[in-house]
Amino acid sequence: MTNTLKLHMTVEVMGCPTVCQHCWAMGRGYQAMPLEDISWVLHEVRRFCEAHAFSYGGFPMHEVAAHPQVVQVLRLFDEIWHDDFQPFTTTGVPLATRPDWREILETLRELNAPTLWFAFHGADEIHDRAVMRKGAYRESLRAVELTREVDMKTGCNLFVTKENIHQFDQLVADLQHAGMQEIIPCIYSFTPNARGRHTEPLRPEWRDVEPLVEKLDAIPEACLWRRFWRELPEMHTESWYVQQALAGTWPDDMERYKQAYRDTVSLVCRPNLDVCHGFAGQYTTRYGNLRRDGVDEVLSRAMADGQSPYDEIWFAGEQVLPIQELATRFGDSQSQRIHSDSFSIRDWWIDSARRARHAVRLHI
Secondary structure, three states: OOOOOEEEEEEEEEOOOOOOOOOOOOOOOOOOOOHHHHHHHHHHHHHHHHHHOOEEEEEEEEOHHHOOOHHHHHHHHHHHHOOOOOOEEOOOHHHHHOOOHHHHHHHHHHOOOOEEEEEEOOOHHHHHHHHOOOOHHHHHHHHHHHHHHOOOEEEEEEEOOOOOHHHHHHHHHHHHHHOOOEEEEEOOOOOOOHHHHHHHHHOOEHHHHHHHHHHHHHOHHHHHHHHHHHHOOOOOEHHHHHHHHHHOOOOOOHHHHHHHOOOEEEEEEOOOOEEEEEEOOEEEEEEEEHHHHOHHHHHHHHHHHOOOOHHHHHOOOOOOOOHHHHHHHHOOOOOOEEOOOHHHHHHHHHHHHHHHHHHHHHHO
């Protein structure tokens, strides 16, 4: 009989050659996990789950395409965990800087992942500064060209900020010239940590992006995202979220999250084979090391604890206030700053409450 719990493990196989400043997964540079360790982890997790009737799955992080043996890594995750890489997310930098780019792309196509998904944070120096790598913008564009050269599909998130809004026309033109097939102009979500707080001043307001709305009609690659931008005058600003919270009509995206991760235990295998609860870049309880402490012991502890709610992962030990109180005390009813979903603005308010409490403690 199959257990209702699912073990979902992110395996940190390779660090990033870029450090994107509003990356949800807090990508950073670290050394490649040896291929033999990756194979061992995948086989052992599968063995444990099959022995206990758990379903299982996961994903390699952070920038898989930068791993020296990326083709073998992709095949291991496909063969052992039956991973789905569609679409395959990448900065594109590794593809543009390594000679075996064609083999990587052909492997992805063979594994039924014919689409690569990129992220752009501005043009030229603004993008390079946002990802902390000189020349990264041109490298990413080159990776788009290489992907199209082998007849694979491309799409991207184009993060709109106060800093890059004046480059929007250039960005779209550069992406179209490189062969980008789908462009999602979007607003990054707030991540409740130091990196998120550092980039929050770049969040645009309605007045910043208003000129873009009409432009989208002339950009066929952006057609799927037009509705969101047309809703902005009435929705998705902080003032609108405050109104919804106080009126009791909060658009609770948390319910969708709970359904998506229902009965799922989210674990991370660190490069040294430590296992923690959480997501890549955000760790809570450490359960031990798979090599030193034993796979069965470590994973049994983790599965016995069960699912960690979202707030326990991001706000462990914090008293999370009801949404009405958060909006009243920490929301700005006049603010036109844009948040694409209720998670982002709620996390901002909770983080504001956390910082306020810490400031009080420092003055006591």
